[in-house]
Amino acid sequence: MCSLDNKVVIITGATSGIGRGCAEAFATAGATVVATGRREVQGNKTVDLIEKNGGSANFLRHDVTNQQDWTNVVSQTLEMHGKIDVLVNNAGDSVIKPLEQLDGATMKFLIEVNLDGPFLGIKAVWSCMKEAGGGVILNTNSVAGQKGTAVGSAYNASKGAQGALTKVAAIEGAPFNIRVNSIHPGFILTEGMKETLQKNPNTLQSMIRSMVPTGETGRPAHIGHAMVYLASDAARYITGVECNVDGGISAA
Amino acid sequence: MGRVENKVALVTGGAGGIGSAIVKLLVQKGATVVIADTDHNKGHALAAEVGKQALYLPLDVTEENQWLRTLETVLLKFGQLNVLVNNAGFLEPSELDETSVALWQKTLAVNATSVFLGCKYGVESMKKTGGAIVNMASTAVPRPGTTFLAYSAAKAAVVSLTKTVALDCAHNNYGIRCNVVLPGAVDTDMLRNNKEPDQSDEDFIGSVIARYPMGRIGQPEDIAEAVLFLVSDDSAFMTGAELRVDGGSTI
Numbered sequence: 003m004c005s006l007d008n009k010v011v012i013i014t015g016a017t018s019g020i021g022r023g024c025a026e027a028f029a030t031a032g033a034t035v036v037a038t039g040r041r042e043v044q045g046n047k048t049v050d051l052i053e054k055n056g057g058s059a060n061f062l063r064h065d066v067t068n069q070q071d072w073t074n075v076v077s078q079t080l081e082m083h084g085k086i087d088v089l090v091n092n093a094g095d096s097v098i099k100p101l102e103q104l105d106g107a108t109m110k111f112l113i114e115v116n117l118d119g120p121f122l123g124i125k126a127v128w129s130c131m132k133e134a135g136g137g138v139i140l141n142t143n144s145v146a147g148q149k150g151t152a153v154g155s156a157y158n159a160s161k162g163a164q165g166a167l168t169k170v171a172a173i174e175g176a177p178f179n180i181r182v183n184s185i186h187p188g189f190i191l192t193e194g195m196k197e198t199l200q201k202n203p204n205t206l207q208s209m210i211r212s213m214v215p216t217g218e219t220g221r222p223a224h225i226g227h228a229m230v231y232l233a234s235d236a237a238r239y240i241t242g243v244e245c246n247v248d249g250g251i252s253a254a
Numbered sequence: 255m256g257r258v259e260n261k262v263a264l265v266t267g268g269a270g271g272i273g274s275a276i277v278k279l280l281v282q283k284g285a286t287v288v289i290a291d292t293d294h295n296k297g298h299a300l301a302a303e304v305g306k307q308a309l310y311l312p313l314d315v316t317e318e319n320q321w322l323r324t325l326e327t328v329l330l331k332f333g334q335l336n337v338l339v340n341n342a343g344f345l346e347p348s349e350l351d352e353t354s355v356a357l358w359q360k361t362l363a364v365n366a367t368s369v370f371l372g373c374k375y376g377v378e379s380m381k382k383t384g385g386a387i388v389n390m391a392s393t394a395v396p397r398p399g400t401t402f403l404a405y406s407a408a409k410a411a412v413v414s415l416t417k418t419v420a421l422d423c424a425h426n427n428y429g430i431r432c433n434v435v436l437p438g439a440v441d442t443d444m445l446r447n448n449k450e451p452d453q454s455d456e457d458f459i460g461s462v463i464a465r466y467p468m469g470r471i472g473q474p475e476d477i478a479e480a481v482l483f484l485v486s487d488d489s490a491f492m493t494g495a496e497l498r499v500d501g502g503s504t505i
Binding site for chain 1: 416417420421424425438467468469472473476479480482483487488489490491492493494495496497498499500501502504505
C-alpha cells in the first residue's frame with residue numbers, strides 16, 4: 003500500500019463494514035485515524051482493532067446529518083491533531099424496496115444521510131484544507147449510483163446525487179489542491195450485507211450471481227486499499243473520478 | 255502503490271515517455287520487467303540503466319507472430335508472466351478531412367489491434383498462474399474533440415476490449431484482472447511533438463492546461479503509479495474498471 007505517514011484522516015461511518023475496513027487500511031498505511039459514527043461501542047472496537055495492530059486512532063460520536071456534529075468533529079480533530087489531510091465521507095444507509103413500496107419518508111431519509119451528510123462534510127473541512135494548501139476528500143458511493151437496478155430507487159437516487167456533488171467539489175477544489183473522488187463499491191460482504199442477505203435472500207443472492215462477473219462479493223479491505231491509493235501522493239493528479247471496486251459489475 | 259515482488263511484467267512501448275516511467279516503478283517495487291519496443295536504442299539504454307531486473311526485447315505490437323515469439327521467450331526465460339501493460343501507442347493528430355485511410359489503419363493497428371493481440375496471447379500465457387493486465391486508453395475517449403479522430407476511436411476500442419477481456423477472464427476463472435488507465439495530457443515527447451513550429455513551449459503547454467482544473471499537465475510518474483496500483487493486490491477486487499488520471503479535465 004501507499005504510505006500515508008503523518009496524515010490525519012477522518013472517516014465517517016467507521017463503526018463497522020466498509021468504514022471500519024477503510025479505517026484499518028488507513029491506519030496500516032501510517033495515518034492517524036479519526037473514526038466517527040453514531041455507535042460508541044462499535045466505534046471503540048474499531049479503535050481497539052487499529053491499536054492492537056500498532057496503529058493510531060480515536061473515536062468521535064458523529065451523526066453526519068447534524069451540522070453541529072460536523073463542527074465538533076472538525077474542531078476536535080484540529081485540536082487533537084492540528085490538521086485534516088483526508089476526509090472519507092463513508093457513512094451511508096440503504097433501503098432495498100421496489101418503487102411501489104417506497105414512501106417519501108424513506109426517500110427523504112436516504113437523501114439526508116447519503117447526500118446531505120457528505121455535503122455538510124465537504125463544507126466542514128473546506129476552509130481548513132484550503133488554508134493548509136490542499137487535502138483529499140473521498141466519498142463512498144456505489145455501483146447503484148451509476149446504473150439502474152431493479153430495486154433501490156431511493157438509494158440509487160441518493161448515490162447518483164452524491165456523485166454529481168463529488169464532481170462539482172472536484173472542479174471547485176482543484177485550484178486549491180483539494181482533490182475529490184468517489185469510490186463505487188459493488189457487493190461488499192459486511193455485517194450489514196449479511197443482514198440484508200438474510201432478510202432478502204432470494205433478491206440479493208440472485209442479484210449477486212447475475213451481476214458480478216467474478217461471482218464473488220468483495221471485502222471492506224478492498225475498498226480500503228483503493229481509498230489509501232486515492233488519498234496518497236501517488237494519486238496527486240487524480241480528481242473528479244469514479245473508481246469502481248466491484249468485481250467487474252460496471253463492465254458487464 | 256503496492257508491491258509486485260517476484261512478478262514478471264511485460265510493458266509494451268516500454269522505452270517511451272510513459273512506458274519507461276512504468277518500467278522503472280515496477281522494477282523499484284520488485285518486478286522483473288521486459289521492455290518491449292521498436293526503438294532498439296532507447297530500449298537497450300533503458301535496460302542498461304535499470305539493471306538486471308529489466309530486459310529489452312524488440313516487439314512490433316501490430317504483428318501477431320512477434321507477440322507469439324516474444325511471449326514464448328518470456329515464458330522460457332522467466333517461467334511465468336504475471337503482468338502485461340499494453341502501453342504502446344501512436345498519435346498523429348488529424349481532423350476528419352485530413353485523415354487518410356492509411357493513417358486511420360495505422361492508428362488503429364498500433365493503438366487497438368496491438369491491445370487485442372496482447373490480451374489474446376497474454377491471457378493464454380497467464381491463465382495458469384493468474385495475473386493482471388492494464389491497457390492504456392486516453393481522455394480522448396470521453397472527450398474526442400475534432401483533432402484526434404483516429405486516435406480517439408482506437409482508444410475507445412481499447413476501453414471496450416478491456417471490459418470484454420475482464421469479463422471473459424472472470425467467467426473462465428482465470429484469475430486475471432483487466433483494467434484500463436485513461437491519461438490526460440502527459441509531459442512526454444508524444445505530447446510535445448504536437449507543438450506548432452513557431453509556438454513556444456510555454457504557450458503550447460499553456461494552451462493544453464487551459465482545460466485542466468488542476469492547472470498542470472500530468473507527469474509520466476502519475477500514470478506509472480496508476481498502473482502499479484492496478485497490477486498489485488491493492489486492486490484485487492477491481493476488474494473491467496476505468497481509471498482516469500487527468501487532473502480533472504474530463505469531469
